[in-house]
Amino acid sequence: MLIKEFCAENLSKLPQLSAPAISRVELCDNLAVGGTTPSYGVIKEASAYLHEKGISLATMIRPRGGDFVYNDLELRAMEEDILRAVELESDALVLGLLTEDNQVDLDGLEQLLPSTQGLPLVFHMAFDLIPKEDQLQAMDDLIDLGFVRILTHGGASDTDIADNIDHIKALVKHAGDRIQIMIGGGVTADNCQELADLTGTNIVHGSKIV
Template sequence: MISKEFCAENLSQLPQLSSDKVQRVELCDNLAVGGTTPSYGVIKEAAGYLHEKNISLAVMIRPRGGDFVYNDLELRAMEEDILRAVELESDALVLGLLTKENEIDSEAIEQLLPATQRLPLVFHMAFDLIPQDKQKDAIDQLVELGFVRILLHGSADKDDIFKNIDHIKDLLAYAGNRIEIMLGGGVTAQNLQKLCRETGVKAVHGTKII
């Protein structure tokens, strides 16, 4: 069975969803910049509404668009947003923190971990910016940090995802059962079956998956 995560920018799209169509919603704001943290009120209403439908909620924690290198002020803001998302009964948190060299910023992530209160953690498509020869090391780091899922496209330029089949298969084989690989960026209701069949991945994400 393919696990489907719908990417929702606001509350307006939620009434079209049902648990037989999607298992989870990633809630964010500002999709034009790749998604940022939604407001307190949006998270609260989404959590209540989706849980009544037996759909789980993953909340994006990202204070701004642009790169994924954050200063101390931004990290403190992320910590506060995490605390609020936990308080509002989010089921998972979506994060992506990199160093200036586009490697996993373990130090910054560790700073945020206490606030997460052991909620499942997802590393978002910032992963695609990590140099490909360092992505397996990044998988090891994320497993050690307690992440349960990585959202990726397979390349940083967001080209046709089918061009990335071999690389995705390689990463999936390396990840094994240690961490879930979820595909996003160009995944649609029309191509997701073929994409999962060709890669072996069993989880997809997007705004057009239903």
């Protein structure tokens, strides 16, 4: 069965969603910059509304647009945002931290882990900035940290996801049953099933999958 995660920038499209067609919503703000942390009020209302409809909520934790290299102040802000997202009954947290040389920021993630209180963790498309030759090791590191899912386009954001099929298949194979690979970026209601079949994953993500 294909699992669809709808990417919602705000509350406006949530009434259009229904389970089981949509299993999960990733809630963020500012999609123009790739998504940032939504406000307290938006998370609160989305959580209550989606849970009534039987749809789970994954909340984006990202303090700003731009790169994914965060300083100590930003990490502390992310800790506070995580605590609020947990308090508001998010079902998962979506985040991604990199070092200046585009490797997984293990130290930063370990600093944030206590505040997540055991919620499932998703590494977002910052993963695609990691050099491809380092991505399998990065995946292993994320598994060790307890991440349950990785969102990937399989290549640079300006590429067509259809051109990244082989790489995504390699990621899916390496992941096995240890972590889920979710595809996004150019995934629509029209092509999601075909892309899932070609890549070997059963989880798709996007703002145009309904």
